[in-house]
Amino acid sequence: MSSDTLSLKIEFGGGLELLFSNQRIHNISIPASVPLDNSITSADSIPPADVKQADVTFLMHYLRETLLTERPELFIDNGTVRPGILVLINDTDWELEGEGEYVLKDKDEIVFISTLHGG
Amino acid sequence: MLRRGDSDPETLSVSVQVLTLSLRRSNHCSLVRSMAPASCALCQNAKAILKRPKTGQQICKDCFFYVFETEVHHTILESSLFKPGDRVAIGASGGKDSTVLAYVMKTLNDRYNYALELFLLSIDEGITGYRDDSLETVKRNQQQYDMPLKILSYDELYGWTMDAIVSQIGKKNNCTFCGVFRRQALDRGAATLNVDHIVTGHNADDIAETVLMNIMRGDIARLGRCTMICTQGEDTIKRSKPFKYAYEKEIVMYAYFKKLDYFSTECIYSPDAYRGHARAFLKDLEAARPSAIIDIIHSGEAFEVREEVKATQKAQQTCIRCGYMSSNELCKACTLLEGLERGMANSVITDRARKKINALGPAPDSLRTIPHYRSPLPVVSVEAPSHS
Incomplete structure (x- = not known):
């Protein structure tokens, strides 16, 4: 199981792309099983009790560690997205999908949009 | 219940209220995450x-579009913001x-026959890498929404771009200049378009923010005004x-699901901290x-501001230099512009500094000034289109 990977399409909008090399769309692969503590080490080397299925909370940490190029505090705050950032999972408000606890599936599309920029 | 195609304003307003009430109630029990x-x-x-x-x-998406637009329509009707021909x-x-405002105004104007003539009015503050890019978006909106566009620049109105202002005064107080200049530029742009009304995209979050700021600053007179949906001075x-x-x-x-074309970059000069x-x-x-x-x-709306507090606002007069309304002899924009022109821009922010600049004697004649402001004449004859 732990060797399975998920292909995801990540999109940033509303100015958030500026924190991610000014690139709106990123196609990424992440492991299906990941450490419970959201670190990006391989889940193979840790006890099964400390492993979970990859969820959106893991994805946010993964994005921060791998793709974010500047000002991490503008993306994650207190373990979740900074207030004012909207998240859509397959074009649905993540508040309807369990927010960070949503378990990712192969080919999921996750969009992060900042509402904090400009009027 | 709301039905698409329901166009009777009275029925609509009642149903929106019922909707909001019933939803408020359900909000309290929706703690269980589904x-x-x-x-x-x-x-x-x-x-x-x-x-x-x-x-x-x-x-769902379609109901979202519908309730979002309908609530704005309801806000417009309740406050009687417009009349046909405006x-x-x-x-x-x-x-x-x-x-989003331009898109929704166009949609509602068509759907409910407001019979408004709509224009886009943009102010070019002269901020390279920020406003020049966002104005490209407005130019595309002009095509997409088929509305006339007027762009007025700080450079043509004041002879100063924000880039030039910041290079003289630095980033510390530049938002003061930008705010004062934008307000007057919008009015002047609107006057050249001969419009009756300017609508802005300030949203609920912006207004709540302003309520908080006025409380934190103890600005009670502004607190009483900042939640008003419509403001109109005499002139x-x-x-x-x-x-x-x-x-x-x-x-x-709404912008995301409608795939509207908008620009999102923070102003490159220090934001209002x-x-x-x-x-x-x-x-x-x-x-x-x-x-x-x-x-x-x-x-904010529920605060009752005492008449004495309201009265602390100075009476409005006309700026002796440019004719724009002002609470002093010179309007704020003329004061700031004089400071820039005399190389003492940082000293015009406070009243005490203003006295210092006055002590230097009157402004030289060669000083650049703002063209005289003429408030728009009431539209003489409007052929009122039939309002159904």
Whole structure:
């Protein structure tokens, strides 16, 4: 199981792309099983009790560690997205999908949009 | 229940109220997180794609478009913002709020026969890498929405771009200049378009933020005014905020689902730090309780400002130099411009510094001034289109 990977399409909008090399769309692969503590080490080397299925909370940490190029505090705050950032999972408000606890599936599309920029 | 195609304003207003009330109630019991894809609480048919922050209700895309637009329509009707034949300028920055406002104004004008003449009015502050890019967005909006566009620049009006101002005064007080100059530029742009009314994209979050800021600053007179949907001085063009009750989250979601073309970059000069704190605080409150935004606006509206406090506002007069309305002999823009021209821009921010500049003697004749302001004449004859 732990060797399975998920292909995801990540999109940033509303100015958030500026924190991610000014690139709106990123196609990424992440492991299906990941450490419970959201670190990006391989889940193979840790006890099964400390492993979970990859969820959106893991994805946010993964994005921060791998793709974010500047000002991490503008993306994650207190373990979740900074207030004012909207998240859509397959074009649905993540508040309807369990927010960070949503378990990712192969080919999921996750969009992060900042509402904090400009009027 | 709301039905698409329901166009009788009275029925509509009642149903919107009922809707809001019933949703408020359901909000309190929606703490249980539902994981299964919910169906729309309004049409019960399609898959819900959005949880409304105002009400907690889960709704589908089509119902979202419909309730969002209908609530703005309702806001417009309740406050009698427009009358048939009005010429209305949409203050357009190319950002999310004004882009959605232009789209929704056009939609409602067509759907409900407001019979308004709509214009886009943009102010070019002269900020390279920021406003020049966002104005490209406005120019595309002009094509997409088929509305006449007027761009007025600080450079043509004041002889100074913000880039030039910042290079003289630095980043510390530049928002003061920009704010004063933009306000007057919008009025002057509107006057050349001969419009009756300027609408701006200020949303519920912006207004709640301003309520908080006025409380934190103890600015009670402004607190009493800042929640008003429409403001009009004696000599000014009417200004209003049709998005007064629209949540930023819904505006951004609306733009996303409608795939509207907007520009989102922070101004490259130091943002208003105080507002930034108010905004971060408000967003934290919203995360804990989404109704906080509308609740704060309600609090602002409920304050009763004593007449003595209101009276501390100075009487309005006309600027002796440029003719724009002012609470002093010289309007704020002329004062700031004089400071720039005399190389003492930082000293015109406070009254004490102003006295210092006055002590240097009168402004030299060679000083650049703002063209004389002529308030727009009332539109002489409007062929009122039939309003159904």
